[in-house]
Amino acid sequence: xxxxxxxxxxxxxxxxxxxxxxxxxxxxxxxxxxxxxxxxxxxxxxxxxxxxxxxxxxxxxxxxxxxxxxxxxxxxxxxxxxxxxxxxxxxxxxxxxxxxxxxxxxxxxxxxxxxxxxxxxxxxxxxxxxxxxxxxxxxxxxxxxxxxxxxxxxxxxxxxxxxxxxxxxxxxxxxxxxxxxxxxxxxxxxxxxxxxxxxxxxxxxxxxxxxxxxxxxxxxxxxxxxxxxxxxxxxxxxxxxxxxxxxxxxxxxxxxxxx
Amino acid sequence: xxxxxxxxxxxxxxxxxxxxxxxxxxxxxxxxxxxxxxxxxxxxxxxxxxxxxxxxxxxxxxxxxxxxxxxxxxxxxxxxxxxxxxxxxxxxxxxxxxxxxxxxxxxxxxxxxxxxxxxxxxxxxxxxxxxxxxxxxxxxxxxxxxxxxxxxxxx
Numbered sequence: 001x002x003x004x005x006x007x008x009x010x011x012x013x014x015x016x017x018x019x020x021x022x023x024x025x026x027x028x029x030x031x032x033x034x035x036x037x038x039x040x041x042x043x044x045x046x047x048x049x050x051x052x053x054x055x056x057x058x059x060x061x062x063x064x065x066x067x068x069x070x071x072x073x074x075x076x077x078x079x080x081x082x083x084x085x086x087x088x089x090x091x092x093x094x095x096x097x098x099x100x101x102x103x104x105x106x107x108x109x110x111x112x113x114x115x116x117x118x119x120x121x122x123x124x125x126x127x128x129x130x131x132x133x134x135x136x137x138x139x140x141x142x143x144x145x146x147x148x149x150x151x152x153x154x155x156x157x158x159x160x161x162x163x164x165x166x167x168x169x170x171x172x173x174x175x176x177x178x179x180x181x182x183x184x185x186x187x188x189x190x191x192x193x194x195x196x197x198x199x200x201x202x203x204x205x206x207x208x209x210x211x212x213x214x215x216x217x218x219x220x221x222x223x224x225x226x227x228x229x230x231x232x233x234x235x236x237x238x239x240x241x242x243x244x245x246x247x248x249x250x251x252x253x254x255x256x257x258x259x
Numbered sequence: 260x261x262x263x264x265x266x267x268x269x270x271x272x273x274x275x276x277x278x279x280x281x282x283x284x285x286x287x288x289x290x291x292x293x294x295x296x297x298x299x300x301x302x303x304x305x306x307x308x309x310x311x312x313x314x315x316x317x318x319x320x321x322x323x324x325x326x327x328x329x330x331x332x333x334x335x336x337x338x339x340x341x342x343x344x345x346x347x348x349x350x351x352x353x354x355x356x357x358x359x360x361x362x363x364x365x366x367x368x369x370x371x372x373x374x375x376x377x378x379x380x381x382x383x384x385x386x387x388x389x390x391x392x393x394x395x396x397x398x399x400x401x402x403x404x405x406x407x408x409x410x411x412x413x414x
Contacts (some may be wrong), residue, residue, distance in 0.1 A: 038351035135390070156390055157383075163390045178355050178391050179363035231381070 003259055004015045006050035008041075008059055012055040012082050013183050015056045016252045017121050021247035022054070026255065041067050045075070051259050052076040058083040065090075072097035076258060078113065078251065078259035081106060098126070101254070115251035118145070120205035122242040124184065127211035129191040136162060139181075140169035141200045150199060154222050161221070162225060164197070195230075205241055260293045261324025262286070262411065263343065265333050269299050270322075275351065278399065278402055279329060285404025287311050290411070296322065319343070325414065326408070327378075334369045347410060349402065350395070351380045353387050366392075378410055 005026065006020055023032055037044050041063055044050075055064060068077055076204035077097075081104035083211060085091070094100055095110040102109040103184075105116050138149045138155070155164045156176045157249060166177045168191070181189065186203065190196060197215045198204060207214045214231040216224045223229070239245065264283055270276050280297075287295055287310035295311035298319040319326060319337060326343035328334050331354050332346040337346060348369065355366045369375065370392035377395040379385040397413060399406035 028308065139384045162389075165391050167363055172359075175353050175387055176391055178361055179359065179361050179366055181363050185362070185364050210396060 002029075002031045003052075004048050004050040005030045005032045005052050005255070006037065006044055006048055007032060007054040008037045008056065009034055010056050010059060010082070012056065012058055014081055014116070014119070015058075015080055015095075017119070017243040018247055018251065019054075020121075021243050022251055024244075025252045030255075030259075038063065050075060052067060052078065052255060054078045054080070056080040056082045057085055060085070068094075068097055068100055070134065071094065072100050072139065075099060078099065078103060078254070079108075080104075081116065102207055103251070108145065113254045114246075117241065117246060118205060119241055120209055120238070120244050122209060122238070122244060124187050125190070125206040125209040126187070127191065127209065128187075129211060132194040133192055134194050136195040136197055137189055137212075138162040138166045138197040139179075139199060139203065140166050140172050142224045143167060143200075144169060144171045147199060150217070150221050151197075162198055164225075195225075197225075204231060204233060205238065208235065209238055260290070260411065261322065263296045263297070263298060263319060263322045263324055263326040265298045265319050265326055265328045265337055266314065267330070267333050275316055275329075277365050282403045283311060287404075288338050289404050289408050294324070296324075298320065298322070325411070328375075331366075331369055333386045334375070336370060338372060344377045345414065346412075347378050347396070348375050349380065350384055350388060351381070351402070353384060354393065355373055356387075356404075359393055376414075 009019065010016060019034060021032065026032060033048055038061060046055055055077065057079060078101050081102055081103065091108050101113050103113050103116055108229060131139045138151060151166060152158065154173060155166065155235045156163065164176065166172055166174055167181045170180055187210060188204060190207055190212045193212060195215055196212045197209045197217060198207065199217060201217060204214055216229045218229050219229050266279060283295065283297060297311055297313050298316045300315060300316050320340045321342050323342050324344060324362045326337060326346045327349060328337050328346055329349050334348055370377065377388050377393065379388055379395045380402050381400065382398065385395050388395050397410045
C-alpha cells in the first residue's frame with residue numbers, strides 16, 4: 001500500500017522550494033497531500049492517516065502542538081525551523097517527542113536531520129542572458145534606514161552618471177525605485193542587469209547562478225562600485241547548494257530510510 | 260499618414276489635457292494632409308469645427324497608424340492592440356516613483372516594451388527613463404504640435 005505524506009503549505013519561499021522538490025522526488029513512491037492544514041490537522045490525520053507529517057515552525061500553533069503531543073510517538077514528523085522557537089519551555093517537551101525530527105541550525109534540538117543551508121532553485125535561476133543592459137540593480141532591504149544609509153549618495157539625482165535602479169521596498173523614497181518584485185521576477189532581472197547590489201546579501205547564490213556581477217556591499221559601496229569590487233562564488237560549488245540536492249540528500253533520504 | 264491620440268477621461272479643467280488638445284490642433288495645421296484621430300471615451304459634446312476626427316476608444320484597437328498614448332492607465336489598455344503600427348508613450352511624470360507598491364513587471368511591460376517608444380517631456384524625465392527603463396526615442400521641453408511633428412519626422 002502506498003504511504004502517505006501530509007505537508008503543510010507555507011508562504012515562506014524556503015519551505016515552498018523544499019516542498020516543490022519533496023513532491024518532485026517522492027511523488028512516484030508516496031501519496032503526497034499538500035494543503036494549508038492549519039485548522040484541519042486532526043481531521044486530516046484521521047482521514048489520511050499519514051505516515052509522515054511535514055510542518056514548519058513559522059506555522060507552529062496550539063493545534064500543531066496538541067497534535068505532536070498526541071501523535072508524536074506514532075507518526076513521524078519533520079519540522080523545518082524557519083522561525084526561531086522563542087518559547088524556552090517548549091525545548092524539553094519537543095526533545096522528548098520520539099518521532100519529531102528537525103531541519104534546523106539550532107543546537108537546542110536532539111533529533112536533527114540536517115541544518116538549514118542557504119540554497120537556491122536551479123530550475124529557475126540560471127544564466128540565460130543575451131545582452132545585459134550595463135546598469136546596476138540594487139535589491140533593497142526591508143530595513144529602510146539601511147537602504148538610505150547605503151544608497152542615498154550613490155543614486156540619482158546625487159550620482160546621475162551611474163545607472164542604478166532600486167527595487168523591492170516601496171518605502172524607499174527615490175525616483176529610481178522601480179517597484180516591488182516577486183521571487184519569480186528575479187531570474188529575469190538578474191539576467192537583464194549587469195551589476196547586482198544585494199543590500200541584505202540574501203540572493204548571492206541566485207545571482208551567481210544567473211551570472212551577474214555581485215557588488216561587494218561589505219566594502220564602502222561607492223568605492224566598490226567605482227572599482228568594480230565584486231564577490232565571486234565558485235560556480236562549481238553551486239550544484240551542491242540547490243534545493244534539489246538538499247532535499248534529495250537529506251529529506252528524501254531520511255524519509256526513505258525511516259518509513 | 261494615420262496619426263491617432265488616445266486620451267481617456269478628457270477634462271476641460273485639466274491643464275495637461277488642454278495642452279494636449281491644443282497640441283493636436285496645431286499638429287493638424289502642420290500636417291493638413293494627414294488623417295488625425297482623437298480616441299476618447301467622452302462623446303457627449305459636439306465640436307463642429309474640429310480639424311481632426313473624434314472616435315470612441317473602442318475604435319483604437321483597429322486603428323492602422325501611429326498611436327500616441329498619454330498615461331499608463333491608457334497604455335495598459337492599448338499595449339496589446341494589434342493594429343497600430345507603433346505606439347508612442349508620452350511620459351510627463353515618473354509614475355513608478357509615485358505608485359511604488361506596483362509590481363516591477365507591470366512597469367516593465369510598458370516602459371521596456373519593444374513595441375512602444377518613449378517620448379519624454381523635460382530633461383529629468385529623459386534621464387530617469389534612460390536610467391530606469393530605456394533610452395527615450397525623443398525628448399522635448401514642452402509638448403506642442405511642433406514637438407509631436409518632430410517625433411513623426413523621426414519615425
